[in-house]
Amino acid sequence: MKIPFRVLLTTVAAAAALAACSGKKAVKPPPPPPEATTTTTTSTNTGRYTVESLDKDPCLRQRVIYFDLDKTEIHSEFQAQIACHAEYLRQFPGAKVTLEGNADERGTRDYNQGLGERRGNAVSSALSAAGASTSQLNVVSYGEERPVCREHSEDCWQKNRRVEIVYTSKQ
Amino acid sequence: MYQRFLTWLAALVFACCATPLFAQGGGGLTLDIVNGNASAIPIAVVPFQWQGGGAPPETTVSDIISNDLNRCGQFRALPKTDIVESPARGSEIKFPTWRLLKQDYIVVGRVIDGGAGDVKVEFELFTVGDQKNLASLAISGQRSDMRGIAHQVADVIYEKITSVRGAFWTRIAYVTARGIGNNASYALMIADSDGYGPQTVVSSRQPLLSPAWSPDGRKLAYESFERGSSAIYIQDIATGAREVVSARKGINGAPAFSPDGSRLALSLSNGVNPDIYVMDLGSRALTQLTRNYAIDTEPVWSPDGSSIYFTSDRGGKPQIYQVSAGGGGESRVTFAGDQNAKSSVSFDGKKIAVSQGNKNMYHIAVLDRASGSNTVISPGNFDESPSFAPNASMLLYAATEGSRDVLYAVSADGRVRQRLVLADGDVRSPAWGPYRQRGQ
Numbered sequence: 001m002k003i004p005f006r007v008l009l010t011t012v013a014a015a016a017a018l019a020a021c022s023g024k025k026a027v028k029p030p031p032p033p034p035e036a037t038t039t040t041t042t043s044t045n046t047g048r049y050t051v052e053s054l055d056k057d058p059c060l061r062q063r064v065i066y067f068d069l070d071k072t073e074i075h076s077e078f079q080a081q082i083a084c085h086a087e088y089l090r091q092f093p094g095a096k097v098t099l100e101g102n103a104d105e106r107g108t109r110d111y112n113q114g115l116g117e118r119r120g121n122a123v124s125s126a127l128s129a130a131g132a133s134t135s136q137l138n139v140v141s142y143g144e145e146r147p148v149c150r151e152h153s154e155d156c157w158q159k160n161r162r163v164e165i166v167y168t169s170k171q
Numbered sequence: 172m173y174q175r176f177l178t179w180l181a182a183l184v185f186a187c188c189a190t191p192l193f194a195q196g197g198g199g200l201t202l203d204i205v206n207g208n209a210s211a212i213p214i215a216v217v218p219f220q221w222q223g224g225g226a227p228p229e230t231t232v233s234d235i236i237s238n239d240l241n242r243c244g245q246f247r248a249l250p251k252t253d254i255v256e257s258p259a260r261g262s263e264i265k266f267p268t269w270r271l272l273k274q275d276y277i278v279v280g281r282v283i284d285g286g287a288g289d290v291k292v293e294f295e296l297f298t299v300g301d302q303k304n305l306a307s308l309a310i311s312g313q314r315s316d317m318r319g320i321a322h323q324v325a326d327v328i329y330e331k332i333t334s335v336r337g338a339f340w341t342r343i344a345y346v347t348a349r350g351i352g353n354n355a356s357y358a359l360m361i362a363d364s365d366g367y368g369p370q371t372v373v374s375s376r377q378p379l380l381s382p383a384w385s386p387d388g389r390k391l392a393y394e395s396f397e398r399g400s401s402a403i404y405i406q407d408i409a410t411g412a413r414e415v416v417s418a419r420k421g422i423n424g425a426p427a428f429s430p431d432g433s434r435l436a437l438s439l440s441n442g443v444n445p446d447i448y449v450m451d452l453g454s455r456a457l458t459q460l461t462r463n464y465a466i467d468t469e470p471v472w473s474p475d476g477s478s479i480y481f482t483s484d485r486g487g488k489p490q491i492y493q494v495s496a497g498g499g500g501e502s503r504v505t506f507a508g509d510q511n512a513k514s515s516v517s518f519d520g521k522k523i524a525v526s527q528g529n530k531n532m533y534h535i536a537v538l539d540r541a542s543g544s545n546t547v548i549s550p551g552n553f554d555e556s557p558s559f560a561p562n563a564s565m566l567l568y569a570a571t572e573g574s575r576d577v578l579y580a581v582s583a584d585g586r587v588r589q590r591l592v593l594a595d596g597d598v599r600s601p602a603w604g605p606y607r608q609r610g611q
Contacts, residue, residue, distance in 0.1 A: 108489070109556070110424050111466055113401075117445070121442075121443070139421070139442060146355070150574050
């Protein structure tokens with residue numbers, strides 16, 4: 001199935017917008033991919049990627065998605081990042097990523113592992129809705145065990161509530 | 172007599188100076204009594220007399236006993252500086268002296284060199300008021316295990332006075348973490364209940380968490396990421412032999428041995444969302460107990476093995492629920508505070524300790540199942556992971572101070588707390604082990 005990249009981007013934008021609106025319910029399975037719409041948006045990349053693009057393309061170099069406290073919804077500001085990684089994965093069916101889910105220190109360790117997995121699954125669903133194959137996507141949740149910042153402040157907690165996109169195979 | 176007292180004093184001074192050295196050099200835990208309990212039972216533990224050739228052991232038995240009794244919150248051991256006489260046996264006790272010092276109980280004893288590295292500790296416990304002998308016992312062991320012998324003496328004293336089995340001669344497990352990112356390292360450790368004698372069970376560059384004791388105290392189950400994703404291991408502490416019992420897709424976490432040791436409760440997500448399962452350790456067959464879109468984790472067995480407590484956010488925020496060990500009959504247990512997670516159940520099933528969250532502050536609270544009362548027993552802002560001692564006289568929990576994770580031991584009433592600080596790095600995920608058997 002061939003989907004124009006422009007439509008794909010729009011799909012992701014719509015998915016992210018829907019997800020952001022549904023942010024009030026704390027417990028919810030990841031939202032299903034919505035139907036494609038025909039609104040036009042400008043794409044920053046309409047050409048084909050190469051393996052080198054992973055190191056050079058400004059969008060593909062972004063590999064971290066941040067979350068709100070106790071939330072798993074993906075903010076619209078990360079839609080471009082989701083879209084370009086999904087497009088790369090679509091162009092390179094042999095490429096694989098591990099989505100590392102993380103939580104801040106608040107709450108218990110085992111619970112936070114569940115929360116990290118929810119976030120990883122949310123990114124996995126978004127990538128898959130945007131064109132990546134599920135066989136290219138692996139989720140590992142580290143919960144609060146792998147912080148990037150150790151202060152007990154909201155600034156620091158924000159940095160820790162994240163999903164990191166890690167390429168385990170580039171093509 | 173006076174000269175003997177001086178010898179003891181020298182030994183005590185040596186012990187006092189040696190303790191911090193041990194704690195730093197050995198990478199162990201240091202101990203501070205944070206606050207005290209003025210209404211606790213006054214008891215004098217007179218320094219035990221050394222009977223043997225050569226220097227007395229470096230470990231001062233009476234100090235360890237006094238520390239144990241102080242830590243549990245129910246006793247107030249007479250400070251060494253107030254111990255004005257040093258009887259070594261019951262017949263030498265001048266009771267009026269101890270009545271004047273307002274002591275309810277007195278302990279005297281001897282440490283006898285048995286040769287070839289063996290020692291025997293003989294001790295007697297008396298009431299000061301009516302001079303009644305409550306115990307005259309001897310405990311033998313290796314000179315290298317003087318701390319273990321002292322904890323066993325403290326257990327006898329505790330049981331004779333309170334009629335509840337003592338739990339000082341037990342071990343604790345915990346996880347240490349150092350560094351961040353690619354420099355991170357983790358270790359699963361065990362130590363005596365007072366934090367002494369730390370030993371590494373397993374170390375890894377990847378996260379380790381959720382240690383759980385087998386009921387015989389010989390094995391630990393834990394979650395490790397050393398294969399690159401989550402898996403549950405069971406490891407024999409003495410031999411180091413271990414096996415992976417669960418490495419499914421997604422989360423394999425929060426293991427808990429059933430009271431008879433034949434089954435393991437765990438939380439498995441299968442890549443979707445965590446639910447509670449029970450694994451038969453003989454056949455490895457899994458029974459799924461919960462089934463919904465929430466995070467269900469942190470299973471804990473009721474003491475009779477008939478039901479399992481667990482954390483679930485099915486109602487929005489994490490709360491403790493209970494399910495039959497065969498599945499079915501799920502009901503909510505906690506209602507106080509905004510959220511409750513990571514429970515620990517007392518040996519008699521009467522109390523449940525939780526990490527209780529209120530406006531993003533987390534304290535340890537103890538829920539009394541009969542009265543429904545909810546008592547907050549810790550003052551920190553990020554306190555979690557309570558673990559009852561096997562006799563429920565005390566709990567361990569994890570706290571955050573500055574940028575460090577530390578452990579506290581707290582009396583069940585919350586009145587006496589003691590910090591167990593690792594010299595370098597973070598300490599977390601405490602699990603209080605079962606009663607020990609001799610020879611283990």
